[in-house]
Amino acid sequence: MNIPYLDLKAVTAQHEEEIQRAVAEVVGSGWYLQGEAVKRFEQHFAEYIGTPYSIGVANGLDALTLTLKIYKTLGRIKEGAEVIVPANTFIATVLAITENGMKPVFVDVDEETLEMPAEAVEKAMNRQTGALMMVHLYGRCTYNEQVATLCQEHGILLIEDNAQAHGCKYQERKTGSLGNVGCHSFYPGKNLGALGDGGAVTTDDEELAETLRAMANYGFEKKYVARYQGRNSRLDEVQAAVLDVKLQYLDEDNRKRQDLARTYYNYIDNPLVRLPQKMDEKNNVYHIFPVFTEHRDELQTYLQKQGIQTLIHYPIPPHQQQCYATYNHLQLPVTEKLARQELSLPLNQVMTEAEARYVVSTINSFKKF
Ligand SMILES: Cc1ncc(COP(=O)(O)O)c(C=O)c1O
Incomplete structure (x- = not known):
């Protein structure tokens, strides 16, 4: 068998006719930005997430960066404030903080739950803390009522990186829809992926929503009248039309992911390979299925030889990146261990049960070299 990590061509082929029709409609309309397709998708996505507002932006990093910029502009977060962030995240979560001249405060995650423990979050809070990034990494819900209550009590903004x-x-x-704001990416490989870049911000905060519309459009409150020093970060009509088609199938796709994850949980049985703590199914949409092993590189090579492609999410944590030299001295042992041991198994909506069984049996016969 030959199992790619993710075959995007096959993902698109699932609904190719509908996608082609939606794209053709935009092409034929002659209207490519700030039109009906974006409006329609924003409305559908807001309904899906369960917030009054959804605003399309150019990508997920912009969703996070602009959100913090707006909180700063509206005076809800101070210049140079501290922002609590799980150390085990994709670098974009941290880039949004530093881009705004704020200071990331890295909290190590728990090895079992892969979340920031509430006690560690509480310890990291102080009067400089302006916001907390709650990252639902790997598709796992990391919402924690204790953390949300701490944020509320201390007037700290809760930003979900979704x-x-x-x-x-x-x-x-x-x-x-759980915090003050949700930031989304529609990078092609995401559970809801576009055919290029895209992102959105969901919120029940009208002021944030209105400011974001202006901020992502040069800061214009109306045409050529700039209330803010904004930027150009818009979801385009083609991507919105594609996303609107794919949104209809998101729950079905996530159920397929959950079925495959069940197979991995039920049948992977190798003492050298640790599976992530199992959660209630609705709390996990399995964007990534990580396993952990001291023999990560050997396992990856072995799987590759058997035709199974895997990836690593992520080999270098943000605080150890060259661009964050001032944080390189930090010791965040769990995150660092995860970076050494993590391997992402293929799991997606176009993968078959037979392929998952092949991954299982191949992993089960993996031995130390
Ligand atoms: C957790 C997380 N945050 C933010 C982003 C940034 O999104 P984008 O690639 O759309 O800028 C990504 C994905 O790439 C991500 O996985």
Whole structure:
């Protein structure tokens, strides 16, 4: 068998006719930005996430960066404020903080839950703390009532980085609607992916929503009248039309992911390979299925030889990146261990049960060299 990590051509082929029709409609309309397709998708996405507002932006990093910029502009977060962030995240979460001249305060995650423990979050809070990034990494809901209460009590903004968790739930509410604001990425490989870059911000905060519309459009409150020093960060009509088609299938796609994850949990059985702590199914949309092993590189090579492609999310944590030299001295042992041991197995909506079984049996016969 030959199992790619993710075959985007096959993902698109699932609904190719509908996608082609939606794109053709935009092409034929002669209207490519700030039109009906974006409006329609924003409305549908807001309904899906369960917030009054959804605003399309150019990508997930902009969703996070502009959100913090607006909080600063509106005086809700101070210049140079501290922002609590899980050390185990994709670098974009941190870039949004530093881009705004704020200071990331890295909190190590728990090895079992892969979340920031509430006690560690509380310790990291002080009078300089302006916001907390709650990252639903790997598609796992990391919402924690204790942390949310701490944020409320201390007037700290709770920002959800929902780039990897579209459709994930906490009880009956969707991630992206649980904090003050949800930031989303529609990078092609995401659970809800465009055919290029795209992002969105979801919120019940009207002032934030209105300011973002202006900020992402040069800062214009109306044409050629700049209230803010903004930028150009818009979701385009073609991507919105594609996303609107794919949104209809997101729950079905996530169920397929959950089925495959069940197979991995039920049948992977190798003492050398640790699976992530299992969660209630609706709390995990399995954007990534990580496993952990001291023999990560050997396992990856072995799987590759057997035709199974895997990836590593992520080999270098943000605080150890060259661009963050001032944080390189930090010791965040769990995150650093995860970076050494993590391997992402293929898991996506176009993968078959037979392929998942092949991954299982191949992993089960992996031995130390
Ligand atoms: C957790 C997380 N945050 C932010 C982003 C940034 O999104 P984008 O690639 O759309 O800028 C990504 C994905 O790339 C991500 O995985």
